[in-house]
Amino acid sequence: MHQARGFTLIELMITVAVIAILAAIAVPSYTQYVQRGKITEATSGLSELRLRAEKYFADNRSYLNAGGTAVGFNTTIQNVRYFGFVCDDPAATATTFTCKATGLASAGMTGFQYTIDNANTRKSTFTGLAGWNNSTNCWVTKKGESC
Secondary structure, three states: OOOOOOOOHHHHHHHHHHHHHHHHHHHHHHHHHHHHHHHHHHHHHHHHHHHHHHHHHHHHOOOEOOOOOOEOOOOOOOOOOOEEEEOOOOOOEOOEOEEEEEEOHHHOOOOEEEEEEOOOOEEEEEOOOOOOOOEOOOOOOOOOOOO
């Protein structure tokens, strides 16, 4: 009598079901992990802009350029992939500024916006992102996190 070898269809279907359940849990967690990694570009870039602004202010006693038409410090952040940075707040004065990092759609960061100002006030604004909590006093870097 010859004994059959191999797996039955039921055994294979159970294995596929277990793999599908594990993937359903792992993929969203991985996606959030990748987003948190991308957010560090925004927070570190804004921190760098604030340092540049304070250095410029210490040297010139103003955040504005000599013509008073825009901020005088360098607002270019090198090697960015996930966020766009601007410090073009029309309300900027000799003693105030606001810089923003806005998530790029091409990098999957649509709806993310972080800001910093001369008083080191950090804000997080999320548009159309379920589970992300806006904040007016800190940078939220994790879904469901609050300050």
